[in-house]
Amino acid sequence: MSLSLLLFPALGFLLLLLSKKLTPPSLGCLISFYQNRHRLLTWYTELLSESENQTIVVHRLGAPRTIITANPDNVEYMLKSNFSNFPKGKPFTELLGDFLGLGIFNVDGHLWSLQRKLASHEFSTNSLRDFTVQVLADEVSGRLIPILENAAETNSVLDMQEVLRRFAFDTICQVSLGMDPSCLDMSRPVLPLSAAFDSASEISAMRGAAPVFAVWKLKRALNLGPEKDLKDAVKVVRGSVDEIILRKKEMMEDESGGDLLSRFLGAGMESEMVRDMVISFLMAGRDTTSAALTWLFWLLTNHRDIEQRAAEEIKIGSDLGYNDLKEMNFIKACLCETMRLYPPVVWDSKHAANDDVLPDGTPVFRGNRVTYFPYGMGRMEALWGKDRLEFRPDRWLDETGAVRMVSPYKFPVFQAGPRVCLGKEMAFIQMKYVVASVLRRFELVPVRDERPVYVPQLTAYMAGGFSVRVRRRGNVV
Numbered sequence: 001m002s003l004s005l006l007l008f009p010a011l012g013f014l015l016l017l018l019s020k021k022l023t024p025p026s027l028g029c030l031i032s033f034y035q036n037r038h039r040l041l042t043w044y045t046e047l048l049s050e051s052e053n054q055t056i057v058v059h060r061l062g063a064p065r066t067i068i069t070a071n072p073d074n075v076e077y078m079l080k081s082n083f084s085n086f087p088k089g090k091p092f093t094e095l096l097g098d099f100l101g102l103g104i105f106n107v108d109g110h111l112w113s114l115q116r117k118l119a120s121h122e123f124s125t126n127s128l129r130d131f132t133v134q135v136l137a138d139e140v141s142g143r144l145i146p147i148l149e150n151a152a153e154t155n156s157v158l159d160m161q162e163v164l165r166r167f168a169f170d171t172i173c174q175v176s177l178g179m180d181p182s183c184l185d186m187s188r189p190v191l192p193l194s195a196a197f198d199s200a201s202e203i204s205a206m207r208g209a210a211p212v213f214a215v216w217k218l219k220r221a222l223n224l225g226p227e228k229d230l231k232d233a234v235k236v237v238r239g240s241v242d243e244i245i246l247r248k249k250e251m252m253e254d255e256s257g258g259d260l261l262s263r264f265l266g267a268g269m270e271s272e273m274v275r276d277m278v279i280s281f282l283m284a285g286r287d288t289t290s291a292a293l294t295w296l297f298w299l300l301t302n303h304r305d306i307e308q309r310a311a312e313e314i315k316i317g318s319d320l321g322y323n324d325l326k327e328m329n330f331i332k333a334c335l336c337e338t339m340r341l342y343p344p345v346v347w348d349s350k351h352a353a354n355d356d357v358l359p360d361g362t363p364v365f366r367g368n369r370v371t372y373f374p375y376g377m378g379r380m381e382a383l384w385g386k387d388r389l390e391f392r393p394d395r396w397l398d399e400t401g402a403v404r405m406v407s408p409y410k411f412p413v414f415q416a417g418p419r420v421c422l423g424k425e426m427a428f429i430q431m432k433y434v435v436a437s438v439l440r441r442f443e444l445v446p447v448r449d450e451r452p453v454y455v456p457q458l459t460a461y462m463a464g465g466f467s468v469r470v471r472r473r474g475n476v477v
């Protein structure tokens with residue numbers, strides 16, 4: 001997803017000066033951060049914990065003054081109380097604009113609120129929910145389980161992260177487009193749409209991560225290297241979606257599908273807007289759930305007692321219908337706890353439309369970048385207590401075993417306020433479905449012993465993948 005791209009892409013450290021009492025780190029130190037981006041996260045988290053305000057100000061040559069906050073009052077202010085003063089802003093939307101066009105994920109103001117209204121309406125329907133559960137059921141029984149069964153039988157090594165990513169792309173394509181790219185079926189060739197989508201998101205992300213701020217604009221003007229590849233990839237993505245739209249329109253004369261594309265077309269939206277909108281959905285719904293699931297499965301391999309409790313929550317014989325999924329409180333607590341420590345979206349930025357003052361007293365000037373930082377917030381002692389670094393799903397449950405209400409401004413992994421993730425409920429349904437389906441049958445055994453490295457890209461992922469062997473549950477390992 002877009003978010004991380006913007007921030008401090010590997011780069012700007014060379015030119016980074018922290019305001020006030022914070023002394024700039026030595027050059028040696030900066031170079032090592034440049035090489036180890038994940039350590040950067042720890043560094044920011046430390047600076048934020050030490051700041052009285054849980055807010056720091058960063059200067060980077062050529063980029064706007066940047067305020068990074070882990071203070072829930074500030075987060076509530078920027079995401080809700082004064083929402084209209086904190087749009088995504090041009091420095092952000094430009095980066096993804098060539099790819100996402102005017103889709104919901106990448107626009108502000110009127111264009112955003114129009115799409116948001118339409119989409120919120122569809123996302124609140126039982127029919128979309130039922131359609132999603134059906135897609136999941138087919139994808140799990142037809143593809144995911146057979147792959148895991150085969151790995152168990154042959155004792156082969158599987159990259160679970162890659163499996164989950166393909167699963168997520170198949171699912172989001174079916175829900176958004178009513179089209180099945182069959183990515184999880186490794187025997188089929190990769191669809192041009194899938195390959196082009198990967199390449200377009202990667203190059204767009206690289207724009208924000210280049211060591212020199214906005215150098216991509218020059219490359220775009222000259223149609224050089226990656227900028228040319230981006231143009232080609234976007235052409236393929238848009239062409240594929242346009243074709244699907246044409247076919248869908250023909251079909252719709254007879255029957256209307258349950259997917260988002262059919263719904264938006266049915267609501268009378270024009271084709272180009274619908275195209276951009278569904279591309280935004282693919283982007284937003286693609287690597288986020290797979291990132292959360294990868295970290296959860298890894299954490300469970302290190303906490304077999306918790307894994308056992310999660311497995312026991314799945315009712316014997318349950319067909320994982322919506323009502324069963326709704327009840328899985330412990331599994332939901334495990335998911336929240338995972339995303340607290342390893343949020344799929346590391347940080348997210350807005351750009352101030354006008355001068356303002358944050359609740360903690362930090363002044364904001366027009367054009368400043370204001371960033372909230374879910375990764376740091378999840379690891380802040382002030383917010384989660386001394387055991388903040390422990391994986392302890394019970395912190396999410398009350399005495400009755402229900403999931404506690406936690407302020408979304410303290411836990412903004414899905415963002416919060418008017419622009420909160422539209423797919424949040426759908427994401428939980430999907431993640432619970434996968435966790436339950438896997439845990440009731442299998443046990444994963446990591447091939448490597450080392451602690452995996454969390455890499456903050458567009459969405460965070462596990463460096464080098466998550467290689468496992470698969471055992472049938474109950475078998476002696």
Ligand code: HEM
Pocket residue numbers: 002003104105106116280281284285286288289292344345348349412413414415418419420421422423424426427
């Ligand atoms: C664990 C899974 C997920 C996480 C952690 C997550 C997180 C987020 C975050 C942080 C944002 C705000 C991004 C920004 O404004 O820059 C967002 C927006 C969005 N998400 Fe999700 N997301 C997840 C899954 C999904 C899924 C499965 C879908 C699709 C069905 C989806 C659809 C969207 C859309 C459409 C937006 C844009 C909303 C708007 O701008 O009004 N997300 N998500």
Ligand SMILES: *[C@@H]1O[C@H](CO)[C@@H](O)[C@H](O)[C@H]1NC(C)=O
Pocket residue numbers: 081082085353354355356
């Ligand atoms: C919101 O932001 C505006 C600037 O656009 C500022 O003048 C105003 O004081 C802020 N509103 C609130 C409720 O604090």
Ligand SMILES: *[C@@H]1O[C@H](CO)[C@@H](O)[C@H](O)[C@H]1NC(C)=O
Pocket residue numbers: 052053055057360361362363
């Ligand atoms: C918070 O930090 C800002 C500067 O970033 C400062 O002006 C303000 O006084 C601080 N507020 C508190 C309560 O410490």
